[in-house]
């Protein structure tokens with residue numbers, strides 16, 4: 001048996017949470033419903049400055065809505081990116097007119113049958129015609145629990161997707177798996193790439209075949225004219241080499257630990273990310289100056305270094 005039950009949206013449990021025009025985004029139907037309310041001039045409050053909140057903010061702003069993003073942490077996208085890079089994205093949103101309120105949470109929603117305002121934790125009232133809540137998801141572990149599988153923030157699996165019970169596997173968003181990339185701890189990954197690659201491993205294990213090599217975790221997001229991509233793991237303490245121009249919104253940042261590439265963050269430079277992934281997967285020592293020099297063809301650099 002393979003459990004691929006994914007997850008469901010985390011619900012914001014505050015008074016007024018059941019008012020009309022408070023939306024969550026999970027499936028196509030949710031997207032269609034939300035879309036009808038994003039008309040020019042709509043005052044939209046987005047609760048949560050993660051990738052989904054940021055993508056909604058970008059789409060709504062492009063449609064002419066007045067958007068405020070409320071983020072509980074001191075930076076948006078803090079689960080995925082160090083402040084150096086999340087600030088680049090926050091800057092773009094502000095340039096486009098989005099109000100970003102950091103270290104801010106919601107006390108309650110106010111309205112009649114429909115939401116009219118959002119009351120913040122300091123008592124301030126923000127008028128709103130619509131609200132979207134994007135505060136993450138919770139893995140759907142109930143079936144796993146009923147089978148008495150080990151569950152700890154997700155169904156616990158090994159590198160092959162094996163659960164704590166023989167012949168029961170799990171894959172995708174519902175699992176928490178060994179962090180093969182950094183080599184320490186466990187991680188729950190929420191991406192198409194992970195769901196697909198992890199399922200390949202599960203299939204191989206069931207067929208008693210050698211497990212395929214897992215590529216570096218990779219994620220993308222499109223916001224305004226920015227194509228944002230990350231691969232591997234990018235953290236604040238890494239040595240960082242930038243190829244291209246951060247100011248012009250066209251760069252690839254290489255995160256290096258102990259002389260090896262461990263992650264990349266790129267804006268409008270997806271091709272560099274693809275090459276960098278090969279470099280990460282091979283684990284070769286990198287020469288920072290060669291990565292930074294845009295006159296060097298990165299593919300040639302990789303060919304030399306791998």
Ligand SMILES: Cc1cc2nc3c(=O)[nH]c(=O)nc-3n(C[C@H](O)[C@H](O)[C@H](O)COP(=O)(O)OP(=O)(O)OC[C@H]3O[C@@H](n4cnc5c(N)ncnc54)[C@H](O)[C@@H]3O)c2cc1C
Nearest residue numbers: 004005006007025026140171172173174190191192193195
């Ligand atoms: C709005 C949104 C945007 C996203 N954007 C991106 C993106 O740009 N890039 C990216 O890589 N990832 C993105 N993701 C994440 C991506 O969708 C997930 O990582 C991926 O779908 C996980 O696949 P999965 O099969 O594990 O789970 P899911 O796709 O959630 O599928 C699980 C399925 O199991 C069903 N199910 C649950 N319980 C049961 C049960 N008991 N019996 C039968 N069926 C059950 C569910 O209804 C669901 O259909 C996004 C997610 C959301 C919500």
